[in-house]
Amino acid sequence: MDTMADAAPIFAVAGALILVVGLFGVFDRPDLLGKIIALNVAASGAFTFLIGSAPVDEGGGPDPVLQALVLTGIVISISVTAYALSLLRRVADEAGRTTLDDEPEAGPEESPEESPEESPEDGGAEGIRDA
């Protein structure tokens, strides 16, 4: 198992790099879809780092506790991604754009949490989309 013990820091270092690249993307990407994808990249890096930095035993597999933690994290990551995509869908439908930039015609809508609550009833979505 010397190979495992030697290889593990490579996975941890790679995971750290992927995590940081993803986090940079979350803050740097202007478009919301890019942010969501970057968040997934960061999550993959965090999982790789977690498993790669785990203690390695002699002859056994990866630590079962960390496997369970990462498995839990993957499901949470899927849930967050799906919910974020549904928010993005509504932002795109209601505001006609997929960024949070301060555009001249942006109006009061600034965050994805606000716009879905505002105009489900008044039929404003079509107007904005057609404009």
Place this chain on the structure above:
Amino acid sequence: MGADRVVRAGLAGTAAISAGLLAWGAVALPRAPRIGAAVEERLADSGVAQPVTAVLLNFRGHDTLVEVAVLLLAAAGVYVMAPVGRASPAATEPLERGPGMTPVVGNFSARLAPMAVLLAAHLWWAGSTLPGGAFQAGTVLAGAAVGLFLTGRLPARTRHWGLRAGMAAGLVVFLAAAAAPVAAGGAYLEYPPGLAKAVIVTVEGVLTLSIGACLAALVVGVPPPRP
């Protein structure tokens, strides 16, 4: 624009420093003692022979319970986001008229679905002794369901009450299994001795169906508004 570039450079610098520190820590710092040894020591008490399943459903069962709640919350959030009464039928219509429907896709997905159900059942049952379990089995079920949605063999009616009940059943059964020992004088999530395996296999079986339903609903997602 100048301020943007400064912010960006600062962000990149912070990222590089963080990556360096994390990598240095992973290589240079001593490793923590292996916590998995404690799991293997008490594996016989857990009711199952697979260490990961023992951690997920018994030793750290609370994590999994809340995780299932988060998955259900995400699926409920997708419902809330849907434009009620104004949903375009396009999102839930089968793609049979599109280029996606070829003889291979149409026949393959129909023949794949029963195999996926068998595979999910195996993964669920194997979870107590081999790598497997509710999450893997549920993912296989959801994949089969999405294949059937896309080829129009299963209507993607994610607002159907039966599907909603199925999505919530996993959390309800898991909560009942966690809380029942309290009523009997035990501790939260303390399965009765001798019944631990039966409880875990039952909870995992219901979780398989619920996770499959939740994931399939998440993939269908929010339909666009009616034009």
